[in-house]
Amino acid sequence: MRVAVVHYHLKPGGVTRIVESAAAALAPHGVELCAISGEPYTGDTDLKAGVVSGLQYTTAESEYVDPKYLLHEIKAEAKRLLGGEPDLWHIHNHSLGKNAVMADVVALLVKSQTPVLLQIHDFAEDGRPANYELIGEGIADWKNLYPYGPRVHTTVLNRRDESFLRGAGMPAEFLHLLPNPVSVPATPEGEAPKIDGMERLFLYPTRAIRRKNMGEFLFWAALARDGETFATTLAPANPTARPVYERWMAFAAEQQLPAKFELAQAVDLSFPEVMAAAETIITTSVGEGFGMAFLEPFLFGKTLCGRDLPDITGDFSEHGVKLSGLYDRLDVPLAWIGGAGELRTKVAPTLEKSFSAYGRSCGEVEIDAALTAAIKGDRVEFGRLDEALQERAIAHLRSLTNPADDVRPPTLERQDATTAVANREAIAAHFNLEQYGQRLLGIYRQLIDAEPAATDSLDPARVLDAFLDPARFCLLRT
Template identity: 50%
Template sequence: MRVAIVHYHLKPGGVTRVVENAFASMEGRGVQMAAFSGEPYTGDALIQTAVVPGLSYTQANEKPDPGALWFSLKKAAREALGGEPDVWHIHNHCLGKNMAMPQVVERLAAETPVLLQIHDFAEDGRPGNYAAISSQTPNMDKLYPQASQVHYGLLNSRDLSFLTQSNFATQSLHLLPNPIAVPELPPERATLSGFEGRRLLLYPTRAIRRKNLGELILWSAMAEEDQLFATTLTPANPAARPIYDRWLEFAGSLGLPVRFALGEHVSLSFPELMSAADAIISTSVAEGFGLAFLEPYLFHKPLVGRNLPDITSDFTNADVDLSSLYDRMMVPLDWVGEALIRETLDAALRDYYTAYNCVLPLAAVDEAFDAMTAGGKVEFGRLSEALQEKVILHVNANSASQSEIAPASLGLDSAGGCIASNRELIAQNFSLDRYGENLKTIYEKVAQSAVEPLKYASHQTVLDQFLDPQRFNLLRT
């Protein structure tokens, strides 16, 4: 079986790791693979790659030629694989990173079986991507071709459910969670100078907005005397720096026990930094696959913080115990003010729907407000940074008020009981070998699909799944 993998680049990062894992997992399974990208591969994995001009990210003012890219891709695939691919495995075709890609996919899918693996949706809190792709795509429905030979790979059950509800054929949808590599552990626990006598709660993240730094800072304002919180990396995107820098200044002004970009200020590798931590914390409000919920246990560390049931249901269905996490963090509504929250929601929802070229439903503000409030409390993780600051200032000025927050404690002392069992379950269910079995089965189904004329799903129906006001989060605008 010949498989052509396509992505815009093969720089170090999430999708590149998925591509590397695909090659590794297919070893000895009778699959010949080659990966095509717009830039040279600089990693050290044993993968066959080729650069295809025009496949890189495009700029807003560029108008690439889909026909030329389609021709170049097919030519490169024939040369690398010794013949036409049986399957085209294409990553993030509709994210708005390369304006030619939707039309290239349409041409490929009209003649050959394709597996379209979606890691991120432009419809999911990325209005800039959506605006870019809609400006150069005459018919947005063509983002989602439908036919027996067109298959979709999804990272989690939420995304699979959204496409099912958007009337995609169920036989064309495949759950394809990422594999997890069991890391080599340092021979002994690393130590951090200046952290003696403190319990380190490490948030291993590049601190972008959806990582919800305000909640980490709130926990630091409620910290026990020996607790110290830290993130690992600064945002790579300059556009994310203003919000990040604001949190640095805010936390510093209150003298809170939280350190930022610890991984950039110590001479420890990532495994060593993980080993130095007493626990791992996550406060993220949005994830794709959800590696952050599994990796701590592979490093023999307890995990505390916020759960994302939409993402973690695939893990708990495999009996991974995430009971140490909370689903919501509720704070008294009057600390923020109902009128201010409604005013903020109204402005943000209008901007958000406008960015997606949609009309705001009449009851949207009420629906969003009702979804984030209950019993005189509001969900902290759905508030904007400015509103989160009000809550943190209240708690910092009045420590007794901590008891009014639910949960009022991270439950660190009881979070370690499931480490060994979780580690074993994760190694069994999300191993590279298990991933290979799943991927090979999917490739076989795709390759055996009869080629028929293309139809298209409604892009508006897909968009509606994500734009639901009851899901709205001010940190994702």
């Protein structure tokens, strides 16, 4: 079997790591795989890679390449690398809007009845309106965006994305949930290192960007017991994220919270050693893709507490990963932020702007739906607040004698060590590289064995509806 993988670039990390993993997992099954991108591959594996410059990101109409010409160039490079025509095309993030004509290239392949697998990691509809606009400027027909049929299938990372595409009309037989492969490190040996002054460390191993919900992390720091320290590992890499991050650091200092930032850079320890020094791992994120943050702690023999994202973690739970230390909502009294009217003043203009960015109108019905999802009785879900409202709630909490009395849940739940061991075994059994290769090979065979047949496509407006659902609206994701 000869397979041509196509992506915009093969820079280290992210999609490139998945491409490398797929090549390694499929090699024992006799699959000859090449990867074609807009830039040279610089990794350290033996991935067979080629370059077609027209695959690079486009940001303006002057950079567009004719889809027919681009497909001709991609086919020529694949034939050179593989010694013949590919049996199957495996294309990553074709609908993300990083290259406006990519969807038209896919449409041409689909029309030729060549087997095509579309692997979607991210969506332009998910808070990327500029990408969505670029698709509209470059695509010949919006119906090209999400094709499906016996010879064109789609894979997604999580149950949320699966449910959105199913809800938009994609038949189950053409849609696959394909979690990323997970590398399980060797079991840590020896005594765990200690960090002075952090004998009871709640570690958030993340870059402190906005969707990681740093306010909620500091909320729990405000409820810390004696001897507990809450720490994050890294600062944001993007300079535009620094102002919000620095605001949180200043607030933590002002409130005298037992919080430490950029711990990975402050101590002379490797990342595994920093993980080993933690009593437990915490997550407060309001948005993830695959959800590695929910598996990684157990790979290092640690337990996990904090916020659950059931749309992301559902597949993990079904495969025996116990996430009993997580909560779905963190509810605090509305009075702490000044009441429902105060929340409406934040939600209404931000939701309207979010809809407008995608060419949609937003009225009172949508605003009320967002508020109804955030508010239950006289309480509000903390993760739905913006930074200013979160600060107000934390400051009020700090003024109370028994603050946990008004919080649901009142404390972070600690898992026991046996759960961590069992979860590590479940992850090793179900999310390993071999399993990934077998799942992917099964999809390839379905596509190649299918008889040529007519294809259909989703109405892209229905996919956008799912992502813009006001009941899912979160100020921290705008």
